[in-house]
Amino acid sequence: MIKALRGWFANDISIDLGCANTLIYVCGQGIVLNEPSIVAIRYTEDNSAYDIVAVGDDAKKMLGRTPENMETVRPFYNGRIVDWPLAEKMLKHFLEKMINAAWIKPRSRIVVCVPGDTSAEERRTIKDTIKSVTRVKEVYLVEAPIAAAMGAGLPIHEATASMLIDIGGSTTDITVMSLNGIVLSTSLKVGSDHFHYSIIDYFKRNYQCLVGEATAEQIKIEMGTAFPLEEVTELSVRGRHMGHGIPVSFVVNSNEIIEALEPVLSLIIHGIHSVLEKTPPELAADISKVGMDLVGGGSLLRNIDLYIKEELGISAKLAKDPLTCVARGAAMILEKSLQKSKKVSVATQEQVENA
Ligand SMILES: Nc1ncnc2c1ncn2[C@@H]1O[C@H](COP(=O)(O)OP(=O)(O)OP(=O)(O)O)[C@@H](O)[C@H]1O
Numbered sequence: 593m594i595k596a597l598r599g600w601f602a603n604d605i606s607i608d609l610g611c612a613n614t615l616i617y618v619c620g621q622g623i624v625l626n627e628p629s630i631v632a633i634r635y636t637e638d639n640s641a642y643d644i645v646a647v648g649d650d651a652k653k654m655l656g657r658t659p660e661n662m663e664t665v666r667p668f669y670n671g672r673i674v675d676w677p678l679a680e681k682m683l684k685h686f687l688e689k690m691i692n693a694a695w696i697k698p699r700s701r702i703v704v705c706v707p708g709d710t711s712a713e714e715r716r717t718i719k720d721t722i723k724s725v726t727r728v729k730e731v732y733l734v735e736a737p738i739a740a741a742m743g744a745g746l747p748i749h750e751a752t753a754s755m756l757i758d759i760g761g762s763t764t765d766i767t768v769m770s771l772n773g774i775v776l777s778t779s780l781k782v783g784s785d786h787f788h789y790s791i792i793d794y795f796k797r798n799y800q801c802l803v804g805e806a807t808a809e810q811i812k813i814e815m816g817t818a819f820p821l822e823e824v825t826e827l828s829v830r831g832r833h834m835g836h837g838i839p840v841s842f843v844v845n846s847n848e849i850i851e852a853l854e855p856v857l858s859l860i861i862h863g864i865h866s867v868l869e870k871t872p873p874e875l876a877a878d879i880s881k882v883g884m885d886l887v888g889g890g891s892l893l894r895n896i897d898l899y900i901k902e903e904l905g906i907s908a909k910l911a912k913d914p915l916t917c918v919a920r921g922a923a924m925i926l927e928k929s930l931q932k933s934k935k936v937s938v939a940t941q942e943q944v945e946n947a
């Protein structure tokens with residue numbers, strides 16, 4: 593019944609095609625899809641072809657658990673498309689889910705944010721794929737930093753600078769915005785995935801033990817911190833000893849995790865520092881006054897705001913619901929600025945790239 597009713601209305605949709613997670617937001621409804629951007633494939637016997645075994649949540653469960661003839665792949669990485677045929681299949685899979693649930697109708701309008709380093713041609717290809725799968729005519733691309741800033745509630749229309757740090761899975765995007773435009777931006781090839789890769793390296797060096805990516809990510813989320821906690825916490829970790837090859841367990845504490853994360857945190861601080869150095873003085877003064885804003889999954893690392901303040905002397909504030917800022921902000925742009933009956937605001941007219 594609800595699905596049938598949904599079918600009567602043409603929803604406005606935003607898609608955040610992230611390297612780590614894909615989110616789909618329906619205006620007036622909220623996030624209706626939030627799945628890892630991962631595909632699991634099985635190779636044929638002669639390795640000449642493959643079949644898709646799972647996509648999204650189901651594929652992530654297989655991470656580090658696949659037999660020899662299978663693999664889990666991230667079709668987007670480091671802000672780029674690394675495997676378009678797989679990315680296309682993943683995108684189609686998510687879109688078909690939305691069509692089957694009657695969230696997307698041919699009269700819907702769709703706005704999409706793509707990984708930052710995709711070329712103009714790749715962006716066009718993504719847009720064409722969405723159009724052909726959904727039969728939606730109005731598909732727009734929007735810059736992820738502008739969408740994230742809208743979702744985080746930053747005053748990007750004002751004559752004051754906003755600095756946004758989006759710590760995603762494999763990239764950290766640092767953007768300075770003012771008067772509706774991007775003044776400066778840079779994309780570091782380091783993100784929250786590198787925190788857990790660093791944890792894996794740390795265990796190899798200090799415990800001669802191998803742990804899987806899923807375990808390392810769980811440790812990062814459960815006890816990761818950028819700054820010492822009031823109370824040191826401990827966790828028992830299971831892995832495989834590199835020498836004996838047998839499963840072992842050992843206890844790590846939160847201070848060891850800080851030590852493991854430090855090299856990645858330093859790269860992020862260095863990146864922010866470089867952008868600040870290039871920021872025009874008036875805007876830099878604004879930023880030092882109002883601070884910077886953090887979005888993306890990596891900003892959920894405990895005390896990362898305190899770490900930034902300590903290292904750079906500028907306050908950093910975590911946005912509300914930082915994992916969904918891009919999808920929510922893109923939907924806001926669609927709702928507010930693409931309504932033909934309304935005057936299109938200069939901000940989004942500049943940022944939205946029409947079909
Ligand atoms: N509590 C947490 N602490 C640290 N990292 C976290 C936490 N929760 C999620 N993450 C990490 O956030 C990352 C995903 O963030 P996000 O969804 O913003 O990335 P993305 O936008 O898909 O990636 P990209 O920006 O590289 O395209 C993953 O590395 C995940 O492990």
Ligand SMILES: [Mg+2]
Pocket residue numbers: 610611758760761888918
């Ligand atoms: Mg992102």
